[in-house]
Amino acid sequence: MQKLLLLGDEAIAQAAIDGGMSGIYAYPGTPSTEIMEYVQASKVAKEQQIRALWSANEKTAMESALGMSYAGKRAMVCMKHVGLNVAADAFLNAAITGANGGLVIVAADDPSMHSSQNEQDSRFYGKFALIPILEPSDQQEAYDMTRFAFELSEQLRIPVLLRITTRLAHSRTGVECREKVKQNELRLPENLRQFVLLPSIARKQYRELLGKQEQMEASAMESGYNKIISGPDKSLGIIACGLAYNYLLENFSEEKLQNPLLKVGQYPIPLDLVNELYESCEKILVLEDGYPIVEELLRGMLNKGKTIKGRLDGTLPRDGELNPVIVGNALGLNHQHGATIPELVKNRPPKLCDGCSHNDAFLALNEALAEYGRGRVFSDIGCYTLSALEPLEAINSCVDMGASITMALGAADAGLVPAVAAIGDSTFTHSGITGLLDAVNNNSPITVLILDNSTTGMTGGQTSSAFGKIDTIVKGLGIPEEHIRVIKPLRKNHEENVAILKEELAYQGVSVIIPRRECIQTLNRRMRQKAKAKAMNI
Ligand SMILES: Cc1ncc(C[n+]2csc(CCOP(=O)(O)OP(=O)(O)O)c2C)c(N)n1
Ligand code: SF4
Numbered sequence: 001m002q003k004l005l006l007l008g009d010e011a012i013a014q015a016a017i018d019g020g021m022s023g024i025y026a027y028p029g030t031p032s033t034e035i036m037e038y039v040q041a042s043k044v045a046k047e048q049q050i051r052a053l054w055s056a057n058e059k060t061a062m063e064s065a066l067g068m069s070y071a072g073k074r075a076m077v078c079m080k081h082v083g084l085n086v087a088a089d090a091f092l093n094a095a096i097t098g099a100n101g102g103l104v105i106v107a108a109d110d111p112s113m114h115s116s117q118n119e120q121d122s123r124f125y126g127k128f129a130l131i132p133i134l135e136p137s138d139q140q141e142a143y144d145m146t147r148f149a150f151e152l153s154e155q156l157r158i159p160v161l162l163r164i165t166t167r168l169a170h171s172r173t174g175v176e177c178r179e180k181v182k183q184n185e186l187r188l189p190e191n192l193r194q195f196v197l198l199p200s201i202a203r204k205q206y207r208e209l210l211g212k213q214e215q216m217e218a219s220a221m222e223s224g225y226n227k228i229i230s231g232p233d234k235s236l237g238i239i240a241c242g243l244a245y246n247y248l249l250e251n252f253s254e255e256k257l258q259n260p261l262l263k264v265g266q267y268p269i270p271l272d273l274v275n276e277l278y279e280s281c282e283k284i285l286v287l288e289d290g291y292p293i294v295e296e297l298l299r300g301m302l303n304k305g306k307t308i309k310g311r312l313d314g315t316l317p318r319d320g321e322l323n324p325v326i327v328g329n330a331l332g333l334n335h336q337h338g339a340t341i342p343e344l345v346k347n348r349p350p351k352l353c354d355g356c357s358h359n360d361a362f363l364a365l366n367e368a369l370a371e372y373g374r375g376r377v378f379s380d381i382g383c384y385t386l387s388a389l390e391p392l393e394a395i396n397s398c399v400d401m402g403a404s405i406t407m408a409l410g411a412a413d414a415g416l417v418p419a420v421a422a423i424g425d426s427t428f429t430h431s432g433i434t435g436l437l438d439a440v441n442n443n444s445p446i447t448v449l450i451l452d453n454s455t456t457g458m459t460g461g462q463t464s465s466a467f468g469k470i471d472t473i474v475k476g477l478g479i480p481e482e483h484i485r486v487i488k489p490l491r492k493n494h495e496e497n498v499a500i501l502k503e504e505l506a507y508q509g510v511s512v513i514i515p516r517r518e519c520i521q522t523l524n525r526r527m528r529q530k531a532k533a534k535a536m537n538i
Contacts, residue, residue: 012146013034022074027061070195076105092129107125239274259281286310350386357490365394368498450470
């Protein structure tokens with residue numbers, strides 16, 4: 001067996017490569033991005049001809065993986081938690097179609113919102129879709145569970161959700177890898193109507209999914225990932241889900257923990273084990289990273305039973321990620337973990353890189369808008385969202401991917417004219433195209449800036465599916481050619497850019513301005529690679 005030093009994300013990717021996966025589809029999003037990056041960089045994955053594609057968004061990724069599963073092969077789809085909102089239609093219906101080849105959905109949650117708009121808990125989605133959820137407590141389990149997830153998916157013929165959180169995704173440790181298995185042969189579903197969700201078929205499929213709940217529960221009961229570890233001090237029983245188990249162990253080694261403990265890593269929640277712990281202890285403490293799902297289940301609607309401690313009674317904070325100190329405090333311990341963070345690395349708010357093209361674009365926009373007053377720029381999600389902060393203070397919204405254009409449409413309908421939308425190139429192809437079509441059909445008096453830096457900057461510079469295609473797409477959506485204006489956001493072009501922006505702000509229809517200049521980080525990386533290739537005479 002080979003032992004590798006891997007991030008949680010990389011352990012998942014390696015397990016998928018070893019586990020006979022034929023294709024992986026994803027849209028970048030912290031903390032899930034490294035899964036796809038690892039597969040794309042893997043020599044073995046290339047040799048095995050594993051397809052590894054950055055999709056236009058999470059929904060298209062989900063559907064591509066479902067298509068591969070239909071064809072009998074193992075597929076994985078990866079996204080950050082909010083991506084599951086985008087993929088939700090396909091995700092929930094994939095539970096009804098069921099899988100043919102093993103289908104594993106990885107949702108990477110971000111409690112404490114290190115780089116996200118919210119801290120939603122993807123376990124709700126798994127419960128909503130009525131499918132099994134696996135939640136690793138460390139990188140080794142991330143590897144083992146990924147292998148198991150493909151097997152479980154094929155055994156039950158349904159998709160399986162693998163839920164991870166930021167700290168597991170982004171910390172590294174030694175992981176034992178197991179022998180590789182071969183990819184599946186192309187094999188169509190036995191029932192060629194399985195994936196046809198006409199109401200008459202969907203009803204049957206849904207009943208089938210409901211019928212599988214018992215098997216899922218049995219699998220969770222028998223699972224090695226769910227276990228009770230006994231302890232003599234029955235005044236408190238502890239339930240630790242996923243990574244919270246690790247945080248607990250950092251306060252105790254297993255032998256020293258005096259309280260009975262239920263470790264949970266596979267859902268549906270193993271009710272008999274929960275019951276066993278509940279009945280044998282005076283109080284229960286629930287440790288889970290994310291929402292108090294298990295805690296709510298234990299409390300029930302009327303909360304008449306034993307004392308349940310956790311996020312809902314204030315034993316643990318109601319929001320934010322857990323950590324060993326918070327868990328230790330909940331147990332009345334006062335352990336210190338890790339070194340104190342030096343002053344130097346504290347309080348450094350994120351900012352645009354020096355020389356970033358977005359800076360010049362927003363300086364020009366601010367000046368062009370001065371005569372109309374503030375509060376009319378709807379933005380999207382990307383590096384450019386940082387222009388909300390000082391010194392630019394240029395934008396007034398950031399809600400979800402694509403919302404800039406449609407919010408500008410709504411605000412313009414309300415009479416806020418001109419209204420401006422600012423959206424990045426990757427976000428535009430993710431979710432902006434349909435909104436722009438709405439604006440064209442509505443003949444909205446809005447000015448849309450598609451900030452084309454030729455990359456997906458915020459998540460580390462992945463190829464943007466909009467690369468080289470924006471002008472054609474915009475034209476195809478019906479924007480008149482004279483109102484598609486490409487500008488180069490540079491200090492020396494400032495006056496000219498302000499003049500163009502002013503012209504289009506005065507236009508009573510949809511106009512699109514494309515500030516186009518490559519992200520300097522991507523440019524630098526490209527230059528370094530070029531210089532290296534030259535030096536090596538490649
Ligand atoms: C639904 C969803 N998926 C993924 C992300 C992660 N994410 C944030 S911004 C962004 C794309 C940024 O690229 P682009 O729009 O080109 O702007 P840039 O950062 O290059 O300025 C991504 C993928 C997210 N916030 N929401
Ligand atoms: S990574 Fe690129 S797009 Fe993001 S702030 Fe830096 S230069 Fe701008």
